[in-house]
Amino acid sequence: MRALTWHGKHDVRIETVDDPEILNPRDAIIKISSTAICGSDLHLYDGYIPTMQAGDILGHEFMGEVVEVGAGSTLRKGQRVVVPFTIACGNCYHCGKQQYSACDNGNPADNQDIAQTLYGHPMSGLFGYSHMTGGYAGGQAEFVRVPFSDVGPIVVPEGVEDDRVLFLSDILPTGWQAAEYAQIEPGDTVAVWGCGPVGLFSVQSAFLMGAERVIAIDHFPHRLELAKRFGAETINFEESQTYEALMEMTGGIGPDACIDAVGLEAHGFFVDNIIDQIKASTFLGTDRTHSIRQAIIACRKGGRVSMPAVYGGFVDKFPLGAFMEKGLTLRTGQTHVQRYLPALLNAIMEGKIDTTFLISHRLPLEQAPEGYRMFHDKQDEVTKVVLKPGLDRIAA
Structure with a gap:
């Protein structure tokens, strides 16, 4: 598949990488329909966040279609879902308090020592945001593996455009x-x-x-x-x-x-x-x-x-x-996205919250490096860049 990978300060590239696979019964594979560049991604782009490694796949704001599920997933093939940027198990002490971004199990044990050294406790796993947060591949790609898919993703009603709900993945719940x-x-x-x-x-x-x-x-x-x-x-x-x-x-x-x-x-x-x-x-x-x-x-x-x-x-x-x-x-603190998703989705459906005003640019995934440069250098003009895998092929 094609994906955006990090290679150092101001160096992001579209490359061909291995397709994701089901690794755990609670996993799901999502075919990305929309993914966005977040202001937090610019911290990675500027080299401020430690423990990034060359080849890491970026992106933590995304949604798409379920194309494969593990035996423990509650999702079904064909459903459209928005995926929270925080990875939470739903069963630990913190998840029991709806403190999903403090989940004890979302960050693999091999990575927890990094954050514990810096912050006193390990942090939750995050998509596409350094090995300190789990080293998970992000969603600025054609496909992504979603761990704990029975806890995080929210199913989007039929007929609702991506632009209306994409930001449930991060920035709307964060605001x-x-x-x-x-x-x-x-x-x-x-x-x-x-x-x-x-x-x-x-x-x-x-x-x-x-x-x-x-x-x-x-x-x-x-x-x-x-x-x-x-x-x-x-x-x-x-x-x-x-x-x-x-x-x-x-x-x-x-x-x-x-x-x-x-x-x-x-x-x-x-x-x-x-x-x-x-x-x-x-x-x-x-x-x-x-x-x-x-x-x-x-x-x-x-x-x-x-x-x-x-x-x-x-x-x-x-x-x-x-x-x-x-x-x-x-x-x-990082956002407890899962806590807010049902109420915010209802608010969008009832017309109480508008999200589409924010989108200034839509680009094919293949133009993601250009999107990063634009967002970084022209912040008065570029408020939000949405990347669409396959958009270039559709337009052709």
Whole structure:
């Protein structure tokens, strides 16, 4: 089959690789109909995530048709499914608490020591996202093996287009969980750092959860315009001082809740961010954490901070004093996708949530390297790239 493989920083290639096979009775093989490039994939593209190996197949946002099942799968051949990016067994202690991204069995034992050394405990398995998360082949390919297929995938109703449901695989549940973790109450003012895909779904989710005002922060004009579609007020941090603008907009109190949807590659010519970039380039640091610092400083006393954004290593200049003295609450973590799928699918079917607005480009799988370059270099124009295996053949 054809698949997108990683070979180093800014080096991804479409290659012919072995087809996946059933390895466990609970496995299923999915023929991919749509797969997307995620902002988190750009962290791999930029070489920030450790334990990648040359030839690894990328991609963790995908859906398709079931073409083969193991004896323990509950899926049937011919069904269309969306697959969560988190791989969870459904039976362990954490899955029993619906903490699927903390599953003890989704990450193979041979890989668990890597994450345990870094984080104290092994993390769940993830598709196409390094050997620290299991070394699983991803879905930017023609076919993919789905472990624990009796737990993760959700069956899509007949007649529903891929574009409407594809983002159930990751970014829609991630934006929803981000808003849920912000503990939004009716009348709240919520500030969202970053108007990428997760940030925009956080904006949409915050309003659905009862926020009175949502303030979206970014520097890409097109993305800020997308946030305005949902009723958000906006701050362009290249034109305004974010903290000062937030204080003015909230009467000096600060937002009730702050959501960091930026993560370890924060942009902007800020003193702390420049220092972070220098440290990263000289291997003295890893993450650029300007946005979470700013969220903590700006959040009102007694407020809540939600951090769906990806961070990978150790940070310094963390405003722990402000965090403690202001009595803030922070919630974060990989998304428990399986927990949210039924309700979010219903919301899509009822027209309460729109996902198609986000798609800016559709490309054949064979053009995936070009899609990565576009998404990386033109983030004001490219909001979401959807890859379609076989699209070139269909068009021909």
